[in-house]
Amino acid sequence: MTVTSMGATVAPRLPSVVVGVGDGLLRTRVLDRAVAEAHRRDRTLRVVHVDGPATPDTPWYGDAGERAESYLSRTAPDVEVRRTCATGDPAAALAAACGASSLLVVGDRHRRLGSEAGRTTEELIAIAPCPVLVLGEDRAPSAVHVPPRAVIVVGLDEGPGATVVLEHALRIAQMSAEPVEVVHAVDEVTYDAGRIARRRDTDAGDEETDARARIEDLVSAMKDRFPDVPTSVVVAEDRPARLLLERALGADLVVVAHRCRDAEDLVGLGSTTRSLLLAAPCPVLVLGPLAGAGADGPGTRAGVVR
Incomplete structure (x- = not known):
């Protein structure tokens, strides 16, 4: 019309x-x-x-x-x-x-x-x-009262679509006058020569330090566009879903993205997004493959959390 x-x-x-x-x-x-x-x-x-x-x-x-x-x-x-x-x-x-x-x-x-x-x-x-x-809806009340934190949590990986998701979370925070907490999980295990092994404590510590530096660089690159949005970074060795559910306690919103490679190659929701939809104590904003493609086009891997 x-x-x-x-x-x-x-x-x-x-x-x-x-x-x-x-x-x-x-x-x-x-x-x-x-x-x-x-x-x-x-x-x-x-x-x-x-x-x-x-x-x-x-x-x-x-x-x-x-x-x-x-x-x-x-x-x-x-x-x-x-x-x-x-x-x-x-x-x-x-x-x-x-x-x-x-x-x-x-x-x-x-x-x-x-x-x-x-x-x-x-x-x-x-x-x-x-x-x-x-x-x-129909969430069971928490056994322990968690005070509200008035923060927007965004789950971030280091894929090419990370900037799109971070930018979206910062724009929402700017509209609602709230801070952003960027959350990144470091894998608990390593994959070497087809074998799965638990990371050694020293390796995990080095990986966390390196990952924090990369995520903080990404956040810093956005600060000139959103100078009034307070931003913090949480990097920890954990499963992404478990870490995000923990950080979601008391938060106003969690922002994540679809895991698929592009809009024509849908492989269903990732386990992290599905876990958040099932159990998050706050609303969840999901950028699908079309919404998360951003300026890079639909071929960009928009799924920043799996």
């Missing part, structure tokens, strides 16, 4: 934030987060409600989109809200509503391996042209 302005035909502006809703209980926590993200951007929000394909025996009808729009009109009157209701594949419809500069916000029910909710989220991450912000 196009609109005419001053005699010129232009494409309609895409909303800065897209939020997916499903049938059943309206998840106001997800809608509230989408509104908060829209406030940080241009105050536009699209609600997308997708149901399965209609058949003669089961005609499609759902009012979740209408209920979400009504809720937003009451709680966020300063946000321009648009609504799309569609049938078909939820992941494809949600991805189609987004542009490269959008943010897609979805709620993921307490995931079980093989659940429909989990599959939809993973498909979205694979095909969305923009970052996907996942809000896990």
Whole structure:
């Protein structure tokens, strides 16, 4: 669809934030987060409600989109809200509503391996042209109270896509006036001549020192573009998922990226991203292969954490 302005035909502006809703209980926590993200951007929000394909025996009808729009009109009157209701594949419809500069916000029910909710989220991450912000639900309360740290945690590897993910985390931190904590895990094991061995303490110490220097150089190269964002670096010998889950305690957000080599060679989520979606105590922002390609193009390996 196009609109005419001053005699010129232009494409309609895409909303800065897209939020997916499903049938059943309206998840106001997800809608509230989408509104908060829209406030940080241009105050536009699209609600997308997708149901399965209609058949003669089961005609499609759902009012979740209408209920979400009504809720937003009451709680966020300063946000321009648009609504799309569609049938078909939820992941494809949600991805189609987004542009490269959008943010897609979805709620993921307490995931079980093989659940429909989990599959939809993973498909979205694979095909969305923009970052996907996942809000896990039904999290069990922590046995020990962890005070909030008001920090954005970003998991970083040393692949070519690392600068894209770091830049995205710094931009979010700049909008929300929060510091960034860059987290990098050094492998606990070495792979030599086809054998797997535990690192010696001296080797691990040297590797941590070298990795910290490389990560700090990467962060320093970004400081002139984000001078007002306080940034710290955490490097430790650990598994990436375990280290990121530990650093996520009390954090406002964790930012990670898809592991695949490019958008046409999808191999599924890596174990680190899947672990975060299952167990992170805070929202998780995932840059998929299209969103994470950045200026280097879709062939860049955007997966900075596995």
